[in-house]
Amino acid sequence: DTAVSQTPKYLVTQMGNDKSIKCEQNLGHDTMYWYKQDSKKFLKIMFSYNNKELIINETVPNRFSPKSPDKAHLNLHINSLELGDSAVYFCASSQDTRLNEQFFGPGTRLTVL
């Protein structure tokens, strides 16, 4: 069983479209995260949720809206996609907010044309 799963794995879309990426973890963790990895492999946190509550929001444009329907799921919706949104997006989870270890999903490669 995959611990942290994301769908889709690849997403190719046109500028201006709206798209969503889904994430699920079956580890029973309380805390989930979204990261963006750019073309130079630099990894930066975007959001963090703990028990469905937003706890970290790192100056991300408000075109990005995370949603956590329950503590096992954290989805990312992106409105009005721009070329600069092209990246690999990683979901991760940890047992709680103390960050002893994060478990990462396989990533979603988003390409905006």
Place this chain on the structure above:
Amino acid sequence: GDSVTQMEGPVTLSEEAFLTINCTYTATGYPSLFWYVQYPGEGLQLLLKATKADDKGSNKGFEATYRKETTSFHLEKGSVQVSDSAVYFCALSDRGGSNYKLTFGKGTLLTVNP
């Protein structure tokens, strides 16, 4: 703010060579330190960690020691294998306000040739 600086890659080694990837950090508090590894086409995996000064994290032949006096957490392995080819990320976890956050270095690409 917190930051992590690790050596620029790419690093190319022959099998059985000795590996060092340097990592230094700045933090406002007393962070925990981590090395994560990303194999091609995959997400990151925790390789090792250390939570206090002088702790040594180790896993799969890799080691790193938390050096508070030099604010460093260098990754070493005595004899690398082709299967170690990956991107390695140094990271710290520190408390900013009421929440902990992971801050990553820019990653170092390691290629090991047979």
